[in-house]
Amino acid sequence: MFGLVPFDKKRNQMQNREPSLFDIDSVFENFFNDSVFPSFYNRSGLMKVDIREEDASYIMEAELPGIKKDQVNLSIDDEMLTIEVQYDEQNEEDNKTYLRRERRSGSMTRSFNLANVDSEKIDAQMEDGILTLKLPKKEPEKKTQKKIDIK
Numbered sequence: 001m002f003g004l005v006p007f008d009k010k011r012n013q014m015q016n017r018e019p020s021l022f023d024i025d026s027v028f029e030n031f032f033n034d035s036v037f038p039s040f041y042n043r044s045g046l047m048k049v050d051i052r053e054e055d056a057s058y059i060m061e062a063e064l065p066g067i068k069k070d071q072v073n074l075s076i077d078d079e080m081l082t083i084e085v086q087y088d089e090q091n092e093e094d095n096k097t098y099l100r101r102e103r104r105s106g107s108m109t110r111s112f113n114l115a116n117v118d119s120e121k122i123d124a125q126m127e128d129g130i131l132t133l134k135l136p137k138k139e140p141e142k143k144t145q146k147k148i149d150i151k
Contacts, residue, residue: 047085047108058117060133062110069126074133076119082111083131 048063062083064072073084088105116138123134 047083047110049083049110057137058135060112060135062131062133063129064108064126064131065129067129069131072126072131074124076114076122079114079117079119080111081114081117081119081122081133081135082109084109 050061052059064085066089067085067087071085071087073082073086075082075084085108087107089103114135117135118138121136125132
């Protein structure tokens with residue numbers, strides 16, 4: 001499953017597979033996480049994605065609670081799948097004793113390398129806040145052998 005790897009857009013690189021004790025980026029990210037400094041470094045908008053491998057495909061499930069399918073944009077650019085969510089929500093409640101107004105807006109983006117996925121046959125479904133993508137694997141290229149006659 002080496003062809004389906006998360007892509008870190010802010011660093012324009014693949015994410016590290018194994019965290020290292022001496023990885024200075026992860027030291028600062030862990031120090032400034034949202035439990036210590038919630039207003040400075042907020043990762044609460046990061047969508048959770050599970051990927052499992054089946055015989056002929058990968059199944060990707062992204063948790064998007066409260067998001068409608070028209071707020072989700074899926075795109076593929078040069079073997080890079082991008083899931084992008086834009087949301088803008090307003091709730092108003094009028095009662096005799098108070099007025100409550102809440103607004104929430106934001107965006108989430110995740111990208112994945114699809115080097116060994118047949119991008120023409122991807123199937124996407126959205127149900128109960130779960131975006132499910134079926135990513136069929138590419139057929140392995142058959143090696144051909146040819147005998148060359150010596151003249």
